[in-house]
Amino acid sequence: EAAVTQSPRNKVAVTGGKVTLSCNQTNNHNNMYWYRQDTGHGLRLIHYSYGAGSTEKGDIPDGYKASRPSQENFSLILELATPSQTSVYFCASGDWGEGDTQYFGPGTRLLVL
């Protein structure tokens, strides 16, 4: 199974502060994704990337930026964190050549006070 890691695993931030969530995958997948998970909403796509240097808006991109500096790394950036961004964030990677399967990281629990 693909290895996807996330850091930090838990984060407490203050309203208005900057938060960076990091994701690393070691399987040379082209595609990477950031989701947030909230009760009653399932997993919602925030940003995704086709490869190094590319970022695309997902279904709920407002308030978030993304950065893909390399094949392995994909970051999610909250420039001005708000309490509504309190959630569990999952990174995933995948490749069309592997049949569209997406492999998820362990998640980051973010609490914005």
Added chain:
Amino acid sequence: GEQVEQLPSILRVQEGSSASINCSYEDSASNYFPWYKQEPGENPKLIIDIRSNMERKQIQELIVLLDKKAKRFSLHITDTQPGDSAMYFCAASGESSSFSKLVFGQGTSLSVVP
């Protein structure tokens, strides 16, 4: 864009019986339908998937059915065990096959009681 509806949101079954979860989608171009299982505090893990060129797929106790005309797909877990208790998510690919962009259902919390 694609939207996926998943029902029921909560499902409670007796150990040894079957559990069924139903999903519907809107985009007739969707061609990939995975199911993920998520245990408390864990990440979602792929358990079975089906593509639009198939109507049925089975892996051990898991059966997935796809009705493209009705734009519906379903997961059936036969002979449920306590270890099957978890959240289950269906998803559909919302873009062309050149890039996989999944849209997830809202999830079903399955409890298998002895």
